[in-house]
Amino acid sequence: MSNPSEPDDAGRPGRADDQTEQMRVDAESEATTEIIGSATAMTEAAQQHDERRFTAPSGFDGSTQKIDTPPDPETEVFAPPTAKAAAPQMIPPRDGAPVPPAPETPSRRSWGWVIAVLLVIAALVAIAILGTVLLTRNSTASSQEDKVRATIENFDAAVQSGDLATLRSITCGSTRDNYVNYDQRAWDETHARVAAAKQYPVVSSIDQVMVNDDHAEANVTTFMAFAPQTRSTRSFDLQFRDDQWKICQAPTG
Structure with missing residues (x-):
């Protein structure tokens, strides 16, 4: 192998x-x-890396833009403030603090004196007018009271003497009717009997007179002719009619 x-x-x-x-x-x-x-x-x-370094961000193109910055504003030159005379200023008061009164001027003072004098004169005139009215009223009332007293005295004298004509002229109402119902002869007979028995009243004094327009009232002290030691207080009611005061209700008894 x-x-x-x-x-x-x-x-x-x-x-x-x-x-x-x-x-x-x-x-x-x-x-x-x-x-x-x-x-x-x-x-x-x-x-x-180079692309990330040199590539422009998304949304902008790749061209480089030059942004012009606005020029700096010129430095302003401020004029120095002019000096002004300091004027007094009114400082408003705090809430609840009293407001000081404004200084009075000579014209305001003169007007104040004039107004004060006019007020004094007006007060004096009002007092004078009031005094005149009161004096006139008192004199008028006094004269009316005197007339009332005179009417009462005339009535008392006519009763004592039996003067029927006077009694008819200074009375009114039911009192006058009593005297009108008598004829002269019957009156003379009646008055003779009354006078002999001293059954007529006598006014001793007129104590108080009150006058209210055309009405008057008088309080008097009376006694019967047969008993002068027994005194009583009676009243007369009078009315002003036909330019004179007349007795419309005389005391009885």
Whole structure:
């Protein structure tokens, strides 16, 4: 049996040599491929790095743009402030604080004096008018009271003397009717009997007179002629009729 490593008869290496050679060639091819592949990978990586470095971001084109910046504003020159005279300022008061009164001017003071004088004059005029009215009223009332007193005195005198005409002229109402119902003869007879018995009243004093428009009332002290020591207080009711005061109700008894 022949050795595979020995050349055959034709002078060519044997099968074993062929396999060894083929394995060497294959190994060299693989090494070359790896070297070429590594170089290719490195080249591609370098290209990708350069592309990432110099390629513009998405959304922009690849052209380089120059952005113009606005020029800086010129420096402004401020004029120095002019000095002004300081004027007094009104400081508003705080809430709830009293407001100080404004200073009075001479014209305001003069007007104040004028108003004060006018008020004093008006007060004096009002007092004078009121006094005049009161005095007039008092004098009028006094005169009316005097007239009432005069009417009562005339009535008392006519009763004592039996003056029928006077009694009819200064009375009114039911009192006058009593005197009108008498004729002169009957009156004279009746009055003679009353006077003899002293059965008629006598007015001792007129104590108080109150006048209210056309009505008056008088309180008097009376007594009967036959008993002067027995006094009593009676009242007369009077009305102002026909320009005079008339007794419309006389005391009785």
